Amino acid sequence: MTSFRFEILHRSTRSQARVGRIETPHGVIDTPSFVAVGTNGTIKGLDNDMVDAIGLQLMFCNTYHLLLQPGAEMVRRAGGLHRFINRKLPIITDSGGFQVFSLAYGSVADELKSRGTKKTDGHVLKINEDGVSFRSYRDGTKILLTPETSVAAQKAFGADIIIPFDELPPYHIGYDQLKSSLERTHRWEQRSLDEHLKNPNQQAMFAVIHGGIDPELRRQSCQFLTKLAFDGFAIGGSVGKNRLEMVEMLQTMMPHLPEEKPHHLLGIGDLDSLHACVPLGIDTFDSSYPTRAARHGLLLTQKGNLKVEKKECAEHFGPIEEGCTCWTCQRFSLAYLHHLFKAHELTAYTLATIHNLHFMVELMRRIRQSIMENKI
Amino acid sequence: MTSFRFEILHRSTRSQARVGRIETPHGVIDTPSFVAVGTNGTIKGLDNDMVDAIGLQLMFCNTYHLLLQPGAEMVRRAGGLHRFINRKLPIITDSGGFQVFSLAYGSVADELKSRGTKKTDGHVLKINEDGVSFRSYRDGTKILLTPETSVAAQKAFGADIIIPFDELPPYHIGYDQLKSSLERTHRWEQRSLDEHLKNPNQQAMFAVIHGGIDPELRRQSCQFLTKLAFDGFAIGGSVGKNRLEMVEMLQTMMPHLPEEKPHHLLGIGDLDSLHACVPLGIDTFDSSYPTRAARHGLLLTQKGNLKVEKKECAEHFGPIEEGCTCWTCQRFSLAYLHHLFKAHELTAYTLATIHNLHFMVELMRRIRQSIMENKI
Numbered sequence: 085m086t087s088f089r090f091e092i093l094h095r096s097t098r099s100q101a102r103v104g105r106i107e108t109p110h111g112v113i114d115t116p117s118f119v120a121v122g123t124n125g126t127i128k129g130l131d132n133d134m135v136d137a138i139g140l141q142l143m144f145c146n147t148y149h150l151l152l153q154p155g156a157e158m159v160r161r162a163g164g165l166h167r168f169i170n171r172k173l174p175i176i177t178d179s180g181g182f183q184v185f186s187l188a189y190g191s192v193a194d195e196l197k198s199r200g201t202k203k204t205d206g207h208v209l210k211i212n213e214d215g216v217s218f219r220s221y222r223d224g225t226k227i228l229l230t231p232e233t234s235v236a237a238q239k240a241f242g243a244d245i246i247i248p249f250d251e252l253p254p255y256h257i258g259y260d261q262l263k264s265s266l267e268r269t270h271r272w273e274q275r276s277l278d279e280h281l282k283n284p285n286q287q288a289m290f291a292v293i294h295g296g297i298d299p300e301l302r303r304q305s306c307q308f309l310t311k312l313a314f315d316g317f318a319i320g321g322s323v324g325k326n327r328l329e330m331v332e333m334l335q336t337m338m339p340h341l342p343e344e345k346p347h348h349l350l351g352i353g354d355l356d357s358l359h360a361c362v363p364l365g366i367d368t369f370d371s372s373y374p375t376r377a378a379r380h381g382l383l384l385t386q387k388g389n390l391k392v393e394k395k396e397c398a399e400h401f402g403p404i405e406e407g408c409t410c411w412t413c414q415r416f417s418l419a420y421l422h423h424l425f426k427a428h429e430l431t432a433y434t435l436a437t438i439h440n441l442h443f444m445v446e447l448m449r450r451i452r453q454s455i456m457e458n459k460i
Numbered sequence: 461m462t463s464f465r466f467e468i469l470h471r472s473t474r475s476q477a478r479v480g481r482i483e484t485p486h487g488v489i490d491t492p493s494f495v496a497v498g499t500n501g502t503i504k505g506l507d508n509d510m511v512d513a514i515g516l517q518l519m520f521c522n523t524y525h526l527l528l529q530p531g532a533e534m535v536r537r538a539g540g541l542h543r544f545i546n547r548k549l550p551i552i553t554d555s556g557g558f559q560v561f562s563l564a565y566g567s568v569a570d571e572l573k574s575r576g577t578k579k580t581d582g583h584v585l586k587i588n589e590d591g592v593s594f595r596s597y598r599d600g601t602k603i604l605l606t607p608e609t610s611v612a613a614q615k616a617f618g619a620d621i622i623i624p625f626d627e628l629p630p631y632h633i634g635y636d637q638l639k640s641s642l643e644r645t646h647r648w649e650q651r652s653l654d655e656h657l658k659n660p661n662q663q664a665m666f667a668v669i670h671g672g673i674d675p676e677l678r679r680q681s682c683q684f685l686t687k688l689a690f691d692g693f694a695i696g697g698s699v700g701k702n703r704l705e706m707v708e709m710l711q712t713m714m715p716h717l718p719e720e721k722p723h724h725l726l727g728i729g730d731l732d733s734l735h736a737c738v739p740l741g742i743d744t745f746d747s748s749y750p751t752r753a754a755r756h757g758l759l760l761t762q763k764g765n766l767k768v769e770k771k772e773c774a775e776h777f778g779p780i781e782e783g784c785t786c787w788t789c790q791r792f793s794l795a796y797l798h799h800l801f802k803a804h805e806l807t808a809y810t811l812a813t814i815h816n817l818h819f820m821v822e823l824m825r826r827i828r829q830s831i832m833e834n835k836i
Contacts, residue, residue, distance in 0.1 A: 127807075154798075162777055162795060168795070168796055401538050415546050417538070419530070420501075420546070423500070430505045433806060
């Protein structure tokens with residue numbers, strides 16, 4: 085019923101890395117692929133015409149944020165997210181679970197750094213088997229997020245790939261609690277899938293594997309979820325407090341995922357993690373790292389990261405990186421970008437974001453090429 | 461020696477309005493023309509490629525700001541302002557006097573509203589016959605601004621039209637003080653012109669007529685400055701505390717300006733003033749009004765201003781204005797723009813600015829057409 089299709093074009097002879105092709109109703113995603121985050125239906129500082137022009141094949145939008153503003157019903161009336169935001173290429177939405185549980189427990193990063201949750205983010209009222217209710221920080225409205233309401237919202241948005249509702253347990257949690265959270269997540273994902281399959285709407289649904297950093301629970305999660313009719317598998321929950329823990333966890337977990345389905349790593353997309361995870365068989369990565377870095381004046385280049393506000397950049401009248409074909413480098417010098425950052429001009433954030441996103445698109449193209457040549 | 465040239469194509473039979481054409485080394489400015497302000501070498505939220513695409517023929521950059529960041533010497537090393545900011549079309553720079561005297565006295569608006577000057581804007585150290593010295597609010601550097609240093613900076617920038625250094629007197633000032641300020645301004649403008657003519661560099665220099673709201677002093681200022689070899693005349697200083705005072709002042713003053721030279725009104729460009737001043741013979745207007753309004757969610761339309769954050773806009777799935785050919789209206793709905801503003805997305809400011817600037821370009825085109833048809 086769905087026009088979603090995943091095809092593996094080449095498997096590296098040196099690792100689990102593979103080059104693939106995901107077909108969706110809004111076009112193809114060549115994998116491994118970097119997925120930029122456009123939380124509110126726009127990548128910060130860019131318009132969706134530019135995002136298409138950069139060649140970003142998949143954009144990640146957040147159901148939690150879109151639920152609060154403009155609301156699922158408004159997007160439905162606009163004719164779906166693609167029409168509302170005027171994006172022609174594929175979109176993936178999450179379930180809203182990650183954000184709402186971050187409100188309740190704080191994010192992993194918050195926990196590790198002993199930060200509290202942001203008070204402005206509203207608060208969770210109740211968590212039970214049905215789902216979660218919370219208050220909108222925007223207008224105080226009470227919102228109920230359950231497997232069924234999350235999927236209903238994602239139907240209204242009409243993204244090409246959607247995510248079942250899951251529970252995000254705190255990072256510091258005992259085994260018994262983690263296990264019962266995992267069981268609830270499995271029940272919620274099953275309910276989400278059932279709701280989704282009532283009206284597939286040409287959308288694909290990727291399960292979210294949980295189990296924290298416990299290898300056995302991760303294995304159980306793979307076992308349970310891979311038996312269900314999901315179109316792909318995302319790795320969620322805590323993947324460890326550093327890259328080493330993450331890689332170890334993925335190494336033991338990945339063999340339990342069906343090879344013929346796409347594998348997505350949720351919320352991870354810094355360069356080192358990307359290079360570490362592609363050989364493990366991850367196909368898509370979403371992360372706000374390159375776009376957030378851009379807004380903080382950190383430019384990605386093949387020679388490493390460049391801090392645009394550094395004095396050395398003030399007189400560099402060539403492009404950010406020689407030979408870069410991005411829209412920014414074709415038109416503006418690093419010195420001008422330095423000036424715009426120093427002058428706190430909005431245009432700075434836009435031009436830097438274009439460059440970093442183009443860098444990611446090109447990086448993934450090179451990574452696919454390397455896999456084709458069995459170099460990864 | 462300069463390739464600057466002004467030609468009047470048509471004079472209205474009903475008013476002093478005229479349609480003209482200013483030729484500069486970087487292209488033509490059709491007058492009456494709206495001049496957008498790109499203080500730091502960029503119109504806030506836009507890149508200069510988009511500004512060209514919108515058809516903005518003249519951009520106003522501020523010498524004071526560019527002196528502090530990146531500095532005149534850096535722009536000179538970059539090959540001038542056009543190359544540094546990658547703008548192909550004409551640029552006008554001011555002398556820096558306006559901002560530095562606003563530091564000393566506060567702006568007219570500040571005075572009328574009894575506001576103090578912003579402490580973050582640095583402070584003036586000394587004002588004497590030579591010029592003004594002040595401290596950079598950025599790094600505490602002492603900067604001397606005189607007719608000669610202002611012109612030297614504007615030579616380094618290389619704008620098509622430059623402005624002589626003048627004194628901006630406070631709005632509340634007695635006749636004797638205003639008269640002696642005017643005399644100093646005349647001496648400074650003469651010195652600026654002398655400095656400019658040592659190396660015209662294909663740049664044009666527009667005098668700034670002063671005299672506050674005193675008709676006789678304005679007349680004297682016209683008389684003095686029109687005898688000198690300026691290429692055009694700008695109206696500066698206080699033009700009154702409301703539109704009526706301004707129009708009255710212009711009515712008595714404009715007949716004292718040579719008809720065959722371009723007339724610029726400094727810092728005024730709201731729609732009502734524009735409509736009031738075109739019939740008095742003003743050719744060019746610079747103002748940050750349409751771009752600042754855009755960033756505050758005020759969209760210009762032929763039916764009046766539209767507050768994008770109003771509830772009515774949330775479900776308007778058509779463009780901001782039916783039939784608008786701007787880049788934003790061709791791609792995005794008012795509802796989406798409303799959403800982006802509500803979500804505080806940077807993209808909102810960009811899309812709104814594109815629309816408002818396009819509106820101004822189109823408005824001036826219609827105004828020129830009306831003058832051609834003797835309807836103004």
